[in-house]
Amino acid sequence: MELHFLGTGAGLPSKDRNVTSICLSMPQERQAVWMFDCGEATQHQLLHSPLKPGKIEKIFITHLHGDHIYGLPGLLSTRSFQQSDLQLEIYGPRGIKEYIEVSLSVSGSQVANSLLIHEIEPGRIFEDEGWTVEAVELSHGIPCFGYIVEEKATLGELNADKLKELGISPGPIYRQIKNQEVTELPNGQSIRRADVVGPDKPGRKIAILGDTTYLPELKDNLDSADILVHESTFSADEPDMAKAYGHSTALQAASLAKAANVKKLILTHISARYHQDEASILAEQARTVFQNTELAEDLSVFEVYKNSSDS
Incomplete structure (x- = not known):
């Protein structure tokens, strides 16, 4: 299971970073891909990755700002041309259904595959025999969610x-x-x-948050996650600006990771003010609080290990 970062920028695309989209690739677990947000040009980024649109089974939209949804109509059309057998389900805040339907209608686009759109509220939004997905409410000025994906425990080893x-x-x-x-x-x-039979083997837990101000109260929801993906739009010396614009600093993301006892923190949603050679300062700031921090770049891939100590 791998996390693929297709876009890691904030607000506007830049030469260094496209706008937000992240994919959780589960070839062994489900033979499918789950996408989180779909900013403009996401399908172009897919062309530079091993992922295929036809393998996308679910798309989770954090909120309706353009840098998180403008790539959806094009991706849906492309996926339709590929005639995927997978039913596609989209989850997002109220308004996502209207956005998709109007975009496809006025452009004369046809989506041949079955498409289900769920407008969600905080709480458990998906569960099957192997997985659960919980939506948690964030703080960003408009309705915005984070998604916590959990793999259910499996039977232990036979003695x-x-x-x-x-x-x-x-x-x-x-x-x-x-x-x-x-x-x-x-x-x-x-x-x-x-x-x-020995004790059950715990499943993996991945938390992917949308845009948000610093919310220390999320620590219980995120407790012991294997990976926390958190926005880092601003540097540590700009907490007031981060709060004013509904965002977080690298230091705040690290503080939440430490409080929640997560295994790894991945920073994304990087402001264009930090050019490629300058963005590393964000990870350096975060590591002063939480050492196991990584800075995502476009097309970065992070494995989600079954045994977190291997990560």
């Missing part, structure tokens, strides 16, 4: 040595024992899965 001690030889019965709570053996012996 083969213990089964052998019980006189059960390796074979298909081992899989049966792991897959059901109680297994009745031909000799009448009952084996409880809980007695021969």
Whole structure:
């Protein structure tokens, strides 16, 4: 599972950074891609990545500012031409449905694939057998969300040595024992899965926040996340300007990461005032509070490890 940053700029595209779009690629877990925001020229950025529009299964929009949604109509049209078999679902604040429908209608665009649009409120917005997605409310002047993606825990390892001690030889019965709570053996012996399987393996947790002022109260929602993606529009010496424009500083992002005990912080949504050779100061500022901080660049890829200690 990997995070691909297609655009890492704030507000306006620049020569160094396109506007916001992030993809969570899950080839083994779901054979699909989940996209978070779709700023102008996102589909051009996709051409420089290994990701395919037809593999996009879900798009989560944080808010309706143009640098986060202007790429949607074009991407939807392109994806339609590719005739993907995946149903596409879009999640976002109230107004996202009207924006998409009007954009496609007045441009005469056809979306051949089935398309579901969900206008959401804070809380759990998606759940299946393997994953949950929670939307948390942010502070940005207009309705804005962050998304917390969690992989559900999986069964622990089967203790083969213990089964052998019980006189059960390796074979298909081992899989049966792991897959059901109680297994009745031909000799009448009952084996409880809980007695021969180790603790559940915790799933991964990825938090991708939209534009926001510093919200220390989010620490409980973000607790122990493997990765926190947080905007860093301003440097540490401009907290008042950041708050006035509904944004955060690198230092504030780091403070939240530390309070929430996350494993890794990735900074994005970088103001165009920081040119490519100057943006590193933001990561340096953040590391004074939270050492495991990375600065995302366009087309950066970060692996989301199953074992966080490997990251």
